[in-house]
Amino acid sequence: MEDIHTQGIWMAESLQKRTMSQEKIWLVITHIGDPKAAFLLVFPFAYFFSKRAGVAVLWVAAISEWLNLVLKWMLFGERPFWWIGESRLFVNREPNVLQFSSTCETGPGSPSGHAMVTAAVWWVVVSTLGSFLYSRTHSVVLSAAPYLLYVVMLVAVGMSRIFILAHFPHQVIAGSITGFILGVVLSRRVPEGRPLLFFFSFSMGLLLGTLLLHAGLQQLGVDLSWSITLAKKWCSHAEWIRLDTAPFSSLTRDCGALLGLGLAQYWKPGGWSLPWAPRALSLAISSMGLYHVNRLPLPVQPQGLFYSLFFIKFVIVPQVVIVLVPGLVYLFTHKKKKD
Incomplete structure (x- = not known):
């Protein structure tokens, strides 16, 4: 693996050198590929386009991110930003690479969670959109366009992860497949x-x-905190180490979202039936609501409290999108029509 890792480092160096002027674009792309974005951005957009697609996005996001966590625990993948120092292979020539605010994730690196969740979730979106376009236009070329964008997105997200030193190329490829x-x-x-x-x-x-x-x-002697230790050791800025990138944050997000999905379908089976204009309004309000829910500050100590509140935060997400906001929009638009 040393050769694969070494080639990955030189590839990251070359990518940074050639595209450093596009740094902000790469950081935006890596945020779009963040598994969290599947819950907070992709889910509401998909749900107000097609209820089934929205439920599928949340379902696929939770299961794929959970499986990614398990695979990371089993595969012990390195991350470039710490492997450069730990490998001690660059004594004669150190790679000229930079870290960024999104670099220092604390979980193991293989496979890439950004690539894996993006590939899973956006497949739901593009297949739904492709079927919709074909049913309306019967054009194979037009209905194939979303799939082309899907490939472009996967490549872009993968390259952004290599650019910021969060993953090696083989980890991105494994995650995408x-x-x-x-x-x-x-x-x-x-x-x-x-x-x-x-x-x-x-x-x-x-x-x-x-x-x-x-x-x-842990009972078998496997130290699952090894990646957290290395991330803290080699991250160039201590404040870039965030608890919401820890493995248990992914777990509580996934479990919270699944329970929230069940609660939302229990409170309002089938969801609210809205025309396109109220759906667009619901999407706008839901997106603003989820933005503020995501920004709610959580105490990082004790960690048990943080994870409990993180769990509750993502239980709330489906309630906002499926029950609360469309319910309020239906109430006001329905009254207006009656008047």
Whole structure:
């Protein structure tokens, strides 16, 4: 693996050297590819276009990010920003590379979570959009356009992760392929209309099962905090180490979102029926609401409190998009029509 890692470092150096003037663009792209964006940005857009697509996006995002966490624990992937120093292979010539505010993630590096979740979630979006365009236009060329954009997005997200030294190229490729497969498979079975017990059991099963796996690996002598130690050691700015990038943050986000999806479908089975204009209004209000929910400051100590509140935060997300905002929009627009 040393040769693969070394070539990855030189590739990152070359990419930074050639495209440093586009630094802001790369940082925007890496934020778009953040698994968190699937819950806070892609989900509401997809839901107000197609309820089934929205539920599928949330479902696929949660399962793919959870599986990514498990794979990272099993594969022990390095990250470029710490491997450069730990490998001690660059004594004669150190690579001329920079770190960024999004570089210092604390989980293992393989496979790339950004690439994996992006590939899975956006497959749901582009396949829905492609089918919609074909049903309206019967044009193969026009309906193929979303799939071309899908490939461009995966390449862009992957390159952004290499640019900021968060991943090696092979980790990005592995994440993209795995995410694509998950997107195809999971989007065929969307849990619409399932009872609340299904989502509660699934959410708690993932949470408790993962905690048991973590405890079991520790009992076997596997140090699952090794990546956190290295991230803190080699990150150039201590403030770039954030608890919301830790593995357990991903876990609580996924489990919270799944439970929230079940609650939302329990409160309002089938969702609210809205015409296109009220849907657009609901999307705008939901997006603003989720922006403020995401910005809510959480205490980082004790960590148990942080993770509990992080869980609740993502339980709220489906309530805002599926129940609260469209319900209010329906109430006001329905009254206006009656008047």
